[in-house]
Amino acid sequence: MRPSAVLESALYAEDLAAAEAFYSGVMGLDVLAKVPGRHVFFRVGAGILLIFDPRATETAHSGARLPVPPHGARGPGHLCFAATRAEIDDWRARLTAAGVAIEAEFDWPNGARSLYFRDPAGNSLELAEPRLWA
Numbered sequence: 001m002r003p004s005a006v007l008e009s010a011l012y013a014e015d016l017a018a019a020e021a022f023y024s025g026v027m028g029l030d031v032l033a034k035v036p037g038r039h040v041f042f043r044v045g046a047g048i049l050l051i052f053d054p055r056a057t058e059t060a061h062s063g064a065r066l067p068v069p070p071h072g073a074r075g076p077g078h079l080c081f082a083a084t085r086a087e088i089d090d091w092r093a094r095l096t097a098a099g100v101a102i103e104a105e106f107d108w109p110n111g112a113r114s115l116y117f118r119d120p121a122g123n124s125l126e127l128a129e130p131r132l133w134a
Contacts, residue, residue, distance in 0.1 A: 008048040011077045013121030016040050019051045022120050026098045027081075044081065076118070080126040085113050091127050108132055 013019040020040045023029045029042035038056040042049040058072030104116040112132035117125050
């Protein structure tokens, strides 16, 4: 047996309002759920992007409604979104117009294109052609 897909991915940000503004406004993702001071979740295609405030999730809370184990990370994480080469061109223009700095853009040895930038928490984000891993 093996998993068939990644269902959810998590990044961490202490300023959830800035994260929500970025991922909903700049990235165009729909907010699926949020709990102020703890998390904001977004739908990304068939998957879910979880943004947690690590201060709220790295310790266990007695009396929690659901028994989710403590988790959290410090420092920048990484997430890559799938995009076609033409979409990457459109994203570059959209991100630049929103004042988001492009850190790198290049073609991998297999010819797939990647574009790197950061969210307000400093997480490294990438847009890449799916053939990067084909």
